[in-house]
Amino acid sequence: MLDEYAPHKFEEKMRKKWEELKLHEFDEKSKRKVFIIDTPPPFPTGEFHIGNTLNWCYMDFVARYKRMCGYNVLFPQGWDCHGFPTEVKVEKKYGRLPREQFKEKCLEWTRDVISTMKPQMKEMGFSIDWRQEYYTIDKEYHRKVQYSILKMFEKGLVYRSKHPVLWCTCCGSAIAKAETDEIERETALNYISFSCEGKPLVIATTRPELLHACVAVLVNPEDGRYKQLHGKTAVVPLFNREVKIIPDSEVDPSFGTGIVMVCTFGDKQDVTWSYRHNLPVIEAMDGRGKLLNAGKFTGLKAELAREKILEELNLLKLITKKEKLKQMVKIHDRCKRPVEFLNSAQWFMKLKGHEEEIMKAANEMRWVPSHTIQLLIDWCRGLEWDWCFSRQRIFGIPIPFWYCEKCDCVIAPGYPNLPVDPARDKPPVKNCPKCEGKLIGETSICDGWVDSSITPLVIGGWPDDEKKFTALYPSSLRPQGTDIIRTWAFYTIYRCLMLTGKPCFKDVLINGMVCGSDGKKMSKSLGNYVEAKDVIKKSSVDSLRMWAALSGSTGKDNIFYWKDVNYAHSFLNKLWNASKFIEFSLKESDGGKQKLRVTDRWILSRLNKVVETCTNAFENYDFYTAITTFTEFFWHEFCDYYLEEVKHRLYQPDKYGTESRRAAQSTLKTVLLTSLKLTAPFAAYTIDELYQQLFSKEESIHAESWPKEDKKMIDEESEQNAMLLNKVLSEIRKFKMSQKLSLNTELSSAKIKVEKPEQLDSVKEEIEAAGRIKKIEISKGEFKVELKK
RNA sequence: GGGCUCGUAGUCGAAUGGUAAGACGUCACCCUGACACGGUGAAAACUCCCGGUUCGAUCCCGGGCGGGCCCACCA
Numbered sequence: 001m002l003d004e005y006a007p008h009k010f011e012e013k014m015r016k017k018w019e020e021l022k023l024h025e026f027d028e029k030s031k032r033k034v035f036i037i038d039t040p041p042p043f044p045t046g047e048f049h050i051g052n053t054l055n056w057c058y059m060d061f062v063a064r065y066k067r068m069c070g071y072n073v074l075f076p077q078g079w080d081c082h083g084f085p086t087e088v089k090v091e092k093k094y095g096r097l098p099r100e101q102f103k104e105k106c107l108e109w110t111r112d113v114i115s116t117m118k119p120q121m122k123e124m125g126f127s128i129d130w131r132q133e134y135y136t137i138d139k140e141y142h143r144k145v146q147y148s149i150l151k152m153f154e155k156g157l158v159y160r161s162k163h164p165v166l167w168c169t170c171c172g173s174a175i176a177k178a179e180t181d182e183i184e185r186e187t188a189l190n191y192i193s194f195s196c197e198g199k200p201l202v203i204a205t206t207r208p209e210l211l212h213a214c215v216a217v218l219v220n221p222e223d224g225r226y227k228q229l230h231g232k233t234a235v236v237p238l239f240n241r242e243v244k245i246i247p248d249s250e251v252d253p254s255f256g257t258g259i260v261m262v263c264t265f266g267d268k269q270d271v272t273w274s275y276r277h278n279l280p281v282i283e284a285m286d287g288r289g290k291l292l293n294a295g296k297f298t299g300l301k302a303e304l305a306r307e308k309i310l311e312e313l314n315l316l317k318l319i320t321k322k323e324k325l326k327q328m329v330k331i332h333d334r335c336k337r338p339v340e341f342l343n344s345a346q347w348f349m350k351l352k353g354h355e356e357e358i359m360k361a362a363n364e365m366r367w368v369p370s371h372t373i374q375l376l377i378d379w380c381r382g383l384e385w386d387w388c389f390s391r392q393r394i395f396g397i398p399i400p401f402w403y404c405e406k407c408d409c410v411i412a413p414g415y416p417n418l419p420v421d422p423a424r425d426k427p428p429v430k431n432c433p434k435c436e437g438k439l440i441g442e443t444s445i446c447d448g449w450v451d452s453s454i455t456p457l458v459i460g461g462w463p464d465d466e467k468k469f470t471a472l473y474p475s476s477l478r479p480q481g482t483d484i485i486r487t488w489a490f491y492t493i494y495r496c497l498m499l500t501g502k503p504c505f506k507d508v509l510i511n512g513m514v515c516g517s518d519g520k521k522m523s524k525s526l527g528n529y530v531e532a533k534d535v536i537k538k539s540s541v542d543s544l545r546m547w548a549a550l551s552g553s554t555g556k557d558n559i560f561y562w563k564d565v566n567y568a569h570s571f572l573n574k575l576w577n578a579s580k581f582i583e584f585s586l587k588e589s590d591g592g593k594q595k596l597r598v599t600d601r602w603i604l605s606r607l608n609k610v611v612e613t614c615t616n617a618f619e620n621y622d623f624y625t626a627i628t629t630f631t632e633f634f635w636h637e638f639c640d641y642y643l644e645e646v647k648h649r650l651y652q653p654d655k656y657g658t659e660s661r662r663a664a665q666s667t668l669k670t671v672l673l674t675s676l677k678l679t680a681p682f683a684a685y686t687i688d689e690l691y692q693q694l695f696s697k698e699e700s701i702h703a704e705s706w707p708k709e710d711k712k713m714i715d716e717e718s719e720q721n722a723m724l725l726n727k728v729l730s731e732i733r734k735f736k737m738s739q740k741l742s743l744n745t746e747l748s749s750a751k752i753k754v755e756k757p758e759q760l761d762s763v764k765e766e767i768e769a770a771g772r773i774k775k776i777e778i779s780k781g782e783f784k785v786e787l788k789k
Numbered sequence: 790g791g792g793c794u795c796g797u798a799g800u801c802g803a804a805u806g807g808u809a810a811g812a813c814g815u816c817a818c819c820c821u822g823a824c825a826c827g828g829u830g831a832a833a834a835c836u837c838c839c840g841g842u843u844c845g846a847u848c849c850c851g852g853g854c855g856g857g858c859c860c861a862c863c864a
Contacts, residue, residue, distance in 0.1 A: 002823090004824095005824090005826080189864090203864090204864075205864065206864070207864080218864090250863095251864085252863070252864085255863070255864070256864070259864095260863095260864050261864075262864085263864095266864070267862095267863080267864070268861085268862085268863095269861095269862085269863065269864065270864080327863080327864095328862070328863085371793070371794075372793085374792075374793060375792075375793065375858095375859070375860095378791090378792055378793080378860090379792095379859095379860085382791090382792090382860085382861095482793090482794095482858070482859075483858075483859065485859085486859075486860080512794095512857095512858080513857085513858065515857080515858095519856070519857065520857075520858095521857085521858075550812090552801090552802075553802095553803090555794090556794080556795080557794085557795085557857060557858065559801080561800085561801065561813085562813095563800085563801075563812070563813045563814085564801085564812085564813090566813080566826085567812060567813075569826070570826050570827090571826095572826095573824070573826045573827090574823090574824065574826080574827080576823085576824080577823040577824035577826095577827085578823060578824075579823080580823050580824080581823030581824080582823080583823090584823075585823090624802095624803090625803090628802095628803080628810095628811075628812090631811095631812095632810085632811070636811090639823090639824090640828080640829095643823080644821090647822085651822075730829085730830090733828090733829050733830075734829075734830065736818095736819080736829080737817085737818055737819075737829055737830050737831095738818090738830085740817095740818060740819080741818095741819080742818095742819050742820085742821055743819065743821050743828070743829070744819095744821035744822095745821085772821090
């Protein structure tokens with residue numbers, strides 16, 4: 001017999017059972033249709049937070065649902081290990097170490113962290129096939145990533161070129177955008193007089209030290225003051241160089257004088273303008289912040305050069321005005337010094353020119369919710385330049401090339417030699433085949449998105465097993481957050497398309513961000529943080545899983561509310577107790593003849609409609625609809641009404657007939673079993689415990705098949721009659737409340753008026769028994785129920 | 790500043806071209822042979838504002854205002 005509901009008692013036991021039954025294992029030999037989930041490889045941070053929880057719950061709902069539908073589900077799990085946050089943590093702990101030693105420490109740290117995250121994921125009951133685990137730090141994974149780069153290189157999609165990168169002149173290194181902070185500071189806006197056809201042309205700038213690198217002057221095309229300047233040239237003071245005056249709509253006419261000087265490179269905007277107008281590049285400073293190509297100012301540090309240049313401009317009376325200006329400046333988070341843009345040799349993947357193909361591939365996928373594809377489309381349309389994927393860091397996959405010191409010729413390794421580390425390994429040939437120049441091994445590593453943008457290929461067995469790959473590509477589902485559409489989704493679609501010529505997913509399921517009670521994205525710094533393990537401790541894993549479905553419709557940002565968790569727990573408790581009641585009621589059941597009553601037909605009809613709604617909802621990844629449709633039905637129709645209306649038949653077979661009792665028993669059993677199936681993907685532990693205790697000791701509900709709606713069971717007439725019955729019972733309950741009577745008080749008589757009295761003919765027994773009425777009179781008229789004590 | 794998205798009872802949150810589910814919270818009553826982690830009821834919403842289309846809009850269109858997410862941030 002069922003005990004009290006205590007989920008913590010059976011969670012672990014159930015996990016072991018699933019493992020024994022190998023429920024989550026993908027069957028490579030099976031001929032069943034496959035369903036492949038391109039699981040996100042999380043970055044190992046040590047904690048599986050509630051945002052991850054939502055994301056993985058969605059995947060697990062799908063995985064469990066699809067298995068019940070008969071699919072052979074591939075639910076792998078990867079770890080996206082490389083990245084600068086790890087480097088930062090390791091450096092903090094050990095200080096600066098030699099390259100190889102530093103890498104070792106990063107690996108150690110990563111393994112530690114994964115070993116704390118994995119148990120959390122197992123505890124959540126995610127039905128991952130852990131045999132399909134992969135790590136981006138593995139040699140094999142390195143090999144595949146480098147293989148993909150080589151393939152793209154062969155297709156002319158990878159090249160080395162000079163490009164502006166974020167650079168810290170204090171540390172003498174390129175840095176990633178994620179390593180920057182922003183501060184507000186006050187600076188001077190200098191109005192400097194250029195000249196055009198002998199007349200002065202005043203330009204406001206905060207960077208006079210970049211005057212020597214000025215390559216163009218821009219005005220807004222709509223700005224009436226400067227229309228006559230379009231196409232003319234301006235002369236840069238001190239350096240006496242002529243630069244073009246170009247119209248560009250991104251120039252703000254209200255800032256300064258409405259004229260901008262473009263330098264290579266003052267800021268991100270300069271980079272954009274340089275590319276857009278194909279401007280020449282003048283390298284303004286070296287890696288330590290000393291001016292280059294600046295005449296007599298060459299070699300001076302930028303700050304000093306600024307003073308000298310301003311001094312000289314002042315002497316020449318070329319500064320017409322000075323204003324104070326507050327500005328936001330990007331600084332390097334480690335040394336807190338402002339960041340510059342510096343031209344340096346980097347590696348690129350060709351994006352420009354492929355936008356249309358990428359959008360076409362994306363359009364062939366089903367995006368849920370559908371509007372989320374727009375983020376990707378906008379991103380494609382706004383692409384300004386190719387993807388600079390090289391990083392001057394240590395912990396990552398090496399870019400597998402050597403290049404000639406003299407002629408920049410690129411040497412690639414042979415495929416059988418992968419993976420390589422050109423920083424350490426010898427090149428395949430001694431010298432440059434073109435000019436005999438010395439070959440230099442690339443020391444840069446790949447951007448982390450290079451690693452993670454081939455996951456649909458890797459889980460499909462690419463590039464080694466063609467037969468397997470044909471069967472396992474594209475992935476059926478890519479589940480991910482809305483925050484990384486422009487990165488993970490975008491790069492994956494692009495790279496897989498370039499490598500295979502085919503779109504990499506069928507469906508893309510986008511989940512929203514989990515927010516704190518203040519409506520903002522949950523983060524430790526905002527203090528609006530709730531930890532998954534606290535929820536589990538205070539409630540249960542299943543409540544947390546159900547919360548993921550209850551917290552709002554798919555794709556929306558959802559705020560974490562304890563009330564959703566509590567509701568989930570109450571519901572599961574209710575389901576548990578209803579099961580207990582049914583278990584007891586089925587005790588003395590035999591297989592004899594049955595006679596269904598209207599209430600049975602009503603609840604079975606409703607059940608079949610619920611099955612249909614839930615199935616459709618699952619097909620559309622609409623977990624909210626699935627769970628709420630079900631809970632509403634089970635709690636407020638099945639428990640609140642049906643169970644009350646059936647008790648008399650169970651308790652008094654002598655009075656109401658054994659055939660009626662058998663019908664009640666079989667209906668209860670059908671509704672319960674179907675209900676358990678419908679909720680199994682959500683409350684995986686609780687439902688399986690109920691299933692095993694009530695229906696099958698040996699098996700698991702997760703190996704059962706998903707219910708199919710039976711159209712023959714839809715019975716509108718019985719539904720209508722039962723609704724009327726429920727309305728009458730509600731009136732009886734109201735009356736008892738108003739008289740402060742308990743609901744089991746017996747009433748002497750009821751006079752019921754309804755428009756169609758014949759509707760109540762078949763449910764008179766229920767009114768009598770569930771309403772506890774001695775004598776009932778039914779007549780035709782406007783709906784009314786008169787009761788006597 | 791740009792894109793996307795949302796704006797419905799105290800708090801959440803569905804639905805719909807004809808004035809609106811459900812949950813939490815509140816209040817009242819009920820320990821009825823599954824469940825007090827329960828039951829039955831009650832109170833509580835001019836569906837953000839202004840226009841337009843329509844016989845009629847919360848739902849459609851336009852314009853505001855205000856959240857959120859992502860991106861770009863100003864020479």
